[in-house]
Amino acid sequence: MAPAAVLFGGWRWLDYLGDKGISGLRSPPRHAPRMHLPGSPPGTARAAGSSPPRNTLPDKQLIEVELIGRGHEGLPAFFEALPKESGWPPDTVLSLTDREPTEFERAERYLAALTEGQIVGALSLHPAAAGNYHRMHNLHFHIDVLPSWQGKGVGTALMRRLIEHARAEGFWRIYLGTLSWNQRALELFGRFGFRVEGLSRAAYRVKTRGGEDYFLDGIGMALWIGPRLEVKPGDWKLTAQWSEPGTGQVAYAQDGELLTEELVALHAAMGDLRHRFPRLVKAAWRQSDLVVTARLGGRLVGAARAISDRASTLFVCDLMVHPELRGQGIGSELMRRLVGPYAGLYQIVLLTDPETMPFFEHLGYMSWEYTALQLNPPRSEA
CATH class of the missing domain: 3.40.630.30 (Gcn5-related N-acetyltransferase (GNAT))
Structure with missing residues (x-):
């Protein structure tokens, strides 16, 4: 047994x-959890694109992700094609500041998803200011995907490349912010291991063209990719463990x-x-x-x-x-x-x-006595 x-x-x-072989049986159906990200204003943290199909195996799509600079010739057209309300719930009445360039548009470097030379999605990179050793291990980012390209794996491709880039550049923590309504973004980042680290209660006010007036929470998420952290009981210091046995x-x-x-x-x-x-x-x-x-x-x-x-x-x-x-x-x-x-x-x-x-x-697991299971043999692939 x-x-x-x-x-x-x-x-x-x-x-x-x-x-x-019971561990390989078909898993029960999943109801994808909806997750959200921490805190920067919605004008700077846009919708992270649609939630692509759960995908750890790359689809064969004609999407290339490149590291580009602020002066890339394709960025102006990409920014122009992005809806100004990106990041806000539908029907939101925009403020004057929503029409100004955001932090997303002012970055020095981007990871850009291109197809046939056109930028269809981008991720802005915001490292800490030079000389600020307190924050040098952090990489802040924003992400946006053209509406017509959402749900086609662009967000997944950008996130996969982001983590690779952060590791190569020596960053240990990757973080961003969004609003509580943005379920698609939260699901995407949650699949890559990002965790909700903070919630700003009713941080943003929204008025709609239909007359609604309500508030949204700001949510912060982060992914730690650095060395393992340990803390002693009763201590407030997190210590990096530079070597891990057995790896x-x-x-x-x-x-x-x-x-x-x-x-x-x-x-x-x-x-x-x-x-x-x-x-x-x-x-x-x-x-x-x-x-x-x-x-x-x-x-x-x-x-x-x-x-x-x-x-x-x-x-x-x-x-x-x-x-x-x-x-x-x-x-x-x-x-x-x-x-x-x-x-x-x-x-x-x-x-x-x-x-x-x-x-x-x-590893600390113990026996549990009551479990139900149904076996369904796989269908032939012939």
Whole structure:
């Protein structure tokens, strides 16, 4: 029998049911959590584009993301094409300041999504002022996508490149702000591991052409990509841990690019029969809320994925480490990075088999006695 591990209100349980490979069964349907971002004024933090399909495997689209400067010839046309009300709820009566250039339009550098030479989406980069060592590890940004290109993966491509850029430039924290109505933006950033860090209650007032008058919360979100932080009980200092045991030369990434072929190969190396169903594998990983990968010399040696309602439950669907590299801390590190962004949720659930039970017990999981499950064999891909 295979155990199901659950983190419930700070405690974990495990229960045996089903057969081996149960961790690979079809996950229950997800109702995508709607999330929002912290605090800069709506005029500067525009809508982050539509929420593209949950996607950790890149779609074959003719979209290129480039680092460009303020003087790029395509920026004026892009800014002109953006609606002035971008970032505000529909039917909002704009103020005089909404018609002025925003921080988004005054940046020195951008990540731009281009197709056939036209900028269809952009992400502005705002590092701290030179000499301000207090804030040098932070990278602030805004993002916007042309309405006709929303929902086509542009936001996902920009966010993926942003995280790569921030790591390459040595930033440890990436943050932005938005308004509480912007569900699409919140879902997009939540999929990349951003967490809500602050809420400014009723920070913005909105009047509509239909006569409504109401307030919106400002929301701040951030993603920490720096060294692991530790704090001693009763202390207020967060200390960076420069070395982490067991990681060696393994490179970890959140929602990095994954090829179906390498995922299928990892499933096969694990003895997971799903390697016979490449489309199933691709769809499962694309539609996950968070994916963490481990690579050694560019080779995929481990991966973990999870889905969540972002309110009460995180379901860990898969944790895989290549058999040749087990016992080196890779699985523990994948779990830490996968669960970390959801540490405040009510429960964390996973299914596994008896052989891996000691591993999860070592991580603090305990047995839970009552679980229901329905098995649906995959359809042939022939």
